[in-house]
Amino acid sequence: MRVVFDTNIYVSAFVLPGSQADSAVLKVIEGADELLISKPILDELLGVLARKFSKNMDQLSRIAVFLSEVAELVRPRRTLEVLKDEADNRILECAIAGKADAIVTGDKAMLELQAYKDVRILTLKDYLG
Numbered sequence: 001m002r003v004v005f006d007t008n009i010y011v012s013a014f015v016l017p018g019s020q021a022d023s024a025v026l027k028v029i030e031g032a033d034e035l036l037i038s039k040p041i042l043d044e045l046l047g048v049l050a051r052k053f054s055k056n057m058d059q060l061s062r063i064a065v066f067l068s069e070v071a072e073l074v075r076p077r078r079t080l081e082v083l084k085d086e087a088d089n090r091i092l093e094c095a096i097a098g099k100a101d102a103i104v105t106g107d108k109a110m111l112e113l114q115a116y117k118d119v120r121i122l123t124l125k126d127y128l129g
Contacts, residue, residue: 001033004095006105007087009124010045014063015053020124024104027128028070035071036098040090042067074098082116083109095119102127 005024012021028035042064049055049063076093083089088110095103095116102120104127105111113121 001101002036002099003028003033003127004036004041004091004098004100004103004119006091006103006107006110007041007045007048008106009104010067011048011053012106014049014055020128023128024124025070036074036094036100037067037071038074038076038090038094038097040076040087041094044087044090072098082113085109092116092119 009021009024012019013025016022027033046055046060046064050060055063074094074097076090076097078093078096080089080092080096082092085107088107091103091105091110094100096119100119102122103110103116104122104124106124110121111123115121
């Protein structure tokens with residue numbers, strides 16, 4: 001399955017080792033699914049980790065390199081305006097451009113959609129289920 005993780009999944013995985021989000025990343029590392037990421041998602045993630053969790057440049061660099069090794073970089077060509085939160089729209093753009101099967105998120109507004117085009121929107125629990 002081709003999946004896009006919302007930024008909140010990455011943040012939980014990198015801030016809370018052993019969490020369910022960490023298990024989701026491990027699932028990708030083990031080859032169960034293909035992870036898709038875009039530069040806007042990576043930029044948002046690194047910004048959040050720096051601002052809210054005081055990650056230094058070395059830590060951020062290691063995370064960026066790690067994600068470049070485990071995820072396929074997608075370059076969305078279309079801008080979507082489906083949800084109020086611009087960052088959520090970047091997740092949808094990545095999923096559509098990368099032909100994802102699912103988005104994994106904890107974001108309530110995104111979960112309310114349940115699906116966008118042919119992309120299912122799943123909770124972390126459902127993804128790991």
